[in-house]
Structure formats: C-alpha cells, structure tokens
Amino acid sequence: MNILIIGGTRFIGRHIALHLFASGPTVTLMHRSESMALELPQFEHLIVDRRNFENFKILRTFDLAIDTCAYVPSDLAILNSISFHRYLFISSVAVYRSSIPDNSSETAPRISKKMRSVCVMNMGFKRGKQKILCCTKFLIRSFCDLLSFLAQRKTLGD
Amino acid sequence: MTRIVDKFVRNNVLYAPLSDFNSLITQFIDVRDLAQLALRIIESDKTGAFNLVGKNSKWNDFISIFASLGASDVVNSADESFPLFDSTKSTGLRTLRSRHDFINNHEYISLEKTLIDWFRSR
Numbered sequence: 547m548n549i550l551i552i553g554g555t556r557f558i559g560r561h562i563a564l565h566l567f568a569s570g571p572t573v574t575l576m577h578r579s580e581s582m583a584l585e586l587p588q589f590e591h592l593i594v595d596r597r598n599f600e601n602f603k604i605l606r607t608f609d610l611a612i613d614t615c616a617y618v619p620s621d622l623a624i625l626n627s628i629s630f631h632r633y634l635f636i637s638s639v640a641v642y643r644s645s646i647p648d649n650s651s652e653t654a655p656r657i658s659k660k661m662r663s664v665c666v667m668n669m670g671f672k673r674g675k676q677k678i679l680c681c682t683k684f685l686i687r688s689f690c691d692l693l694s695f696l697a698q699r700k701t702l703g704d
Numbered sequence: 705m706t707r708i709v710d711k712f713v714r715n716n717v718l719y720a721p722l723s724d725f726n727s728l729i730t731q732f733i734d735v736r737d738l739a740q741l742a743l744r745i746i747e748s749d750k751t752g753a754f755n756l757v758g759k760n761s762k763w764n765d766f767i768s769i770f771a772s773l774g775a776s777d778v779v780n781s782a783d784e785s786f787p788l789f790d791s792t793k794s795t796g797l798r799t800l801r802s803r804h805d806f807i808n809n810h811e812y813i814s815l816e817k818t819l820i821d822w823f824r825s826r
Contacts, residue, residue, distance in 0.1 A: 561735050561738070562743065564739075565740060565743050566743065569743070612742070632746075632751070636742075642798075646798060649799055649801050651801050
C-alpha cells in the first residue's frame, strides 16, 4: 500500500505516519519543512507548500491520501495535482449544527448552506467552520465514494 | 489545548474555563487513539463520516490531574485567551457519539495518562 500524508510531520499526521510505518505500507509525507525531512528519515518526503505549488505534479497514484491540514477550501486545490484512489479528510466536530442534541451520532445534521455563508462572513477563517466548506467542496466534486471524514473532538497530545 | 499545556509547563499556571463549566461533561481524545482509529478505518476500507470523540470527562478531572502535576494556580478565563468556551452555542460543549461499534468499543487511553505523557514530553 502506497500512502500519502499531507502535513505528516506534526501532531495527528505524525502519529498516523508512525503507526502506518510500523505496520508496513510505504508512507510519503508532504510538507514544507526540510528540517523535518531530516528528523524523520524513515519516510519519503515531498517538500511543497500546498498554498504555493505552481507547476507541482506527482505522476504516481497513491492508494490513499490522508489530509491532516486542509483548513480553508483553497487548501484543496493542490489535490488536482495528486492522483489517489481514496481520500481521508481530518475534519472537526464544528461541522455539526450547534442545535444538535447531546449524544448525536454521525447522522446529525451538519451546518446548512445558509449557515456556512453566515459563518464565513462573520467568523472569517475560524477553523471548524471552514472545515465544513472543505468537506462540502469534496461532496460537490462527487468524491463521496472515496471520502472518509473524521470529525475529531478536542485532541490531546504532541 | 496545546496552548494550555505549554503555559502550564512554562509557569505552572493552569488556564481553565470558568468554574461554571467545571462540572460539564466534555470529550477529549488522545492523538494516539485518533491515529489508531484512523488506521482501522483505512484497513477496513470503510468510507463515510466517523466521529472520533473519545470518552466523556469533566473539566474537573482535567484540572485535578494538572493539580497533581503541580499547578500552583488556576486562572479561570473565558476571554480571547480561552476562546473555546466563550459561547454555550458552541458544538464544543455538546457530547457526540459514534454509530460505529469499533469506535465505541475502542480502549481509549485514560485522560490521566494522556495528560501526564503530554506534560512529560514538553
């Protein structure tokens, strides 16, 4: 298995990368830090800035792309330069409507189109609200069959 | 959350939500649990949405563990230095669950171990 982790050098991405490496797949980390490439020599590294990637193109196809650091919809543009069979998006519980009852599951309603507009206007680049825009962009692109979507709660650790 | 631990490591002061929130249930997940569950989803070839929210805890538990690590003071603040809890309308104050058994049945790392390991790693 050939896996790409976008933003795999810190926090969630780093832990996923280390767990994956221990279980056998080939893991490639895409990030901006040359020093991190030296710190994590067991991985292949693609040093690229997802917000400034003119003429960047990866020719091979990954079995899975794990995206740990798409915070605004424009962050997804780089995916047009990457080929993959499946995509795992690390999202946030902020994608759910604030009116949902306690103990709601994954079927709980997410923020509506109208609410998303309000959030963007009022909250700027507040991370959680932008995450739902990222998710929605994928659904519009009919990637549903490829997409796994993790809504994470307050995550603790290094 | 990282900011809370970093401030604590620097000056032994714990920045916590207003005391009104202390008995509220909240959910924390250790990044190691999140990574393990993500791998299980990958290995199972499942697609869709997955709530990885961890176990229910109280803020009191969080504060008590920090106290045991030597917190000299607790600063209660709901201003910009602690924006997670500035509104009761936030989804951050609601508990969520998963409809996937493998997530619900996962053996989560305890909050105490998470915080102690995290503190020692700083």
